[in-house]
Amino acid sequence: MKRTTLLTSAGALLLSGLSMQASAQSEFVAADGTLGTQLCMAVSSNSRHQLTKIMSETGANSKIFKNKLQCNNLSVREFASLYGFERSLQTLRITPLTQTSIHDLAFVHGTKLTTVSGS
Known part of the structure; x- marks a missing residue:
């Protein structure tokens, strides 16, 4: 009985920690x-619709995103992987950089304002 209660409590704590961490996201603002920068902002939207819309409006294709575009002095692959923009990477058919990290679930971040610039 105590074991079941302990496991249930641990599961609830883990889920609440994950939801707090997911709700504390960065906010991205265009530098210019x-x-x-517009293309980088489309990547940071993590929206397939937004990304395909800007691609069709500007004539940019996935090759430009993969080989030429840099967001905050990082390749699109590095930028999107760093901030977890999985949908953008899937839309562009770019494999994310994989890494393993340990997060303190009790640590809660506030909303972080990040300026995005593209080149």
């Missing part, structure tokens, strides 16, 4: 109005 250049085309590169």
Whole structure:
């Protein structure tokens, strides 16, 4: 009985920690109005619709995103992997960088404002 209660409590604590961590996300703001920054902002939206819309409006294709575009002095692959923009990577058919990390579930981040610039 005590074991079941302990496991249930641990599971509830884990889930509440994960939901708090997921709700504390970064907010991205465009540094300027250049085309590169617009493309990077589309990546940071993590929305397939937004990304395909900007690609069709600008004529940019996935090759440009893979080989030429840099967001905050990182390749698109590094930028999207760093911030967890999985949908953007899938839309562009780019494999994410994989890494293992340990997060303290009790640590809660506030909303972080991140300026995005593209080149």
